Amino acid sequence: MNDEANHLMTGSGSEPAYISRDEALQHAMAGDIAPLRELGSNLASRYAAAARAARIHGDDLSYLRRLLATTPGRDSVALLLKLLGDQEAAGGSMALELRLMATILAQHQSAADLDRTIFADAPEDHWLSELRRCLFHELLLRGVDPDAFPALRPGSGTHPLAWLPDRRRALETEPDFTRHSVNGSSSGVKSGLPERGRLDPPTPRPTGASPLRNSVTVDEHDLIVTAAEDNWGYAEAWVFRADRPITPAQVPALLPTLPMECVSDLGAAHRFEIAARPVGDIWSLLFATASMGGLYNSGQYGAWGRLQAWRSLAGLCGLPFHASADEVERLAEQYTWFHFRADSAFFHQDGDDYGIAALSPDGLRLAVLAATDTD
Known part of the structure; x- marks a missing residue:
């Protein structure tokens, strides 16, 4: 231990005094607690002052860095x-x-x-x-x-x-970025459904449960939720495999019947909105989630947000982590993509929560990502 580390600062004046740790030990062993009480009080005060100064200096440096960057x-x-x-x-x-x-x-x-x-x-x-x-x-x-x-x-x-x-790539359409100024940032994930491509099933919907069962693996789940995990409040993934092909026209009515947390309490007349969307719109939604973050996180920004959006896209398409970007793009263009929201406890009505469904070209695999910006 070096000499500086072997001393404790005491005294409350502008020129502090020091005692060695050995001296403090001798006071304690002799039962002489009063000097240690004063020592502890002074150290705690100086530590609090140094912590406040460090926060102020850190804020000033952060402002200066943003000033220079802008x-x-x-x-x-x-x-x-x-x-x-x-x-x-x-x-x-x-x-x-x-x-x-x-x-x-x-x-x-x-x-x-x-x-x-x-x-x-x-x-x-x-x-x-x-x-x-x-x-x-x-x-x-x-x-x-x-x-x-x-x-x-x-x-x-x-x-x-x-x-x-x-x-x-062609599917990386309209990336939306956080806007930055010297005084701060502003962002917002545009997760609302467009009027174009709407396929809302009529109400009241059938209340029967689908016989399909979630068979998502740990690796599939972790890859699918990449864009939202640690960036938003909570996300879940499901993968359903069918014995007979599911057609795109069947998906809007099928989704509310699947054994998923995001629709578990959905009543027959509760709002369920869904739209077919091109893969570029899905990529943009995933990118915004990963790059901007939400209420609890500032996200990963553009570069790492781009990577996480691609990873989630790969998972939704059933590709492994090591698949190339070319493979992901090629298969993603063949999938049929849906964007949905609902009046369920999972989907809070703050405009940010969403669900994505991806139907494989052969109709035998349906993957779902549901993300909420609350916990």
């Missing part, structure tokens, strides 16, 4: 990177901060200014490499041509984001 220009970006480097050197947590900085930079800085920032010398495990990876996908989703800015293109490697396509 101020266009290469000089602002360069200074921001220096501050992030200082934070990393001081042992601060960087992971979510880098994802946030990437999405703010992508919103407020030109790709040309970001491209001229030096990333090339950063090793794969350096925080600059993580920032570059996040920036690449943030800009890609915003329509930036990656070939025009080669300095921003990350290497392949084994990083989780390296799984993602290096081009924006």
Whole structure:
């Protein structure tokens, strides 16, 4: 133990005094508790003051980082990177901060200014490499041509984001991003059903239960809920396998009868809304859930939100974790997709909760994701 760690600060003046831990031990062994009482009181006061100061300094640094990130220009970006480097050197947590900085930079800085920032010398495990990876996908989703800015293109490697396509795919339509300013952020997942493609079954609906049973595996469940897990309040997944093909026309009436928590208390006349939607709309909903988060979480932002949306899409299509993006896209285009909401206890009426159903091309597999932004 070093000499500094072997001493305890005492005294309440601007110039603190110190006693050794051995001296404190001797007081305790002698039953002389009074000095320890004063020592404890002083230490607790100083600890509280230091914690308050740390929070204030942290808030000030956070404001300064956002100010620099939202101020266009290469000089602002360069200074921001220096501050992030200082934070990393001081042992601060960087992971979510880098994802946030990437999405703010992508919103407020030109790709040309970001491209001229030096990333090339950063090793794969350096925080600059993580920032570059996040920036690449943030800009890609915003329509930036990656070939025009080669300095921003990350290497392949084994990083989780390296799984993602290096081009924006056709199904990645209309990604909705959190909006950031120097004073904060605003977002909202648009989970309401469109009028287009509505297939609401007539009421009263039959109250009989479907003979189909949930057969989701642990791996399937975990993959399907990826976009919502830890980003929203709660999510569940179900997979039903049929002996005879289910037709898309049967799905709207079938869903309320399935043994799922999200419709378990749904009465024959309770609201059940459903719409057929293209896969691009489903991807956008999953992306918004993962990237924006909800009431309890700020989400994963653009790059990691993109990865989680693809993972959930893969799970809904019945593909394993190691499937490629090409495989996911190819099969997702063949599935029939539905978006539904209902007046059940699972679906709270705050405008954010939703259900997704995915019917396989052969009609023998029906997967469901239900997500609520409450717990």
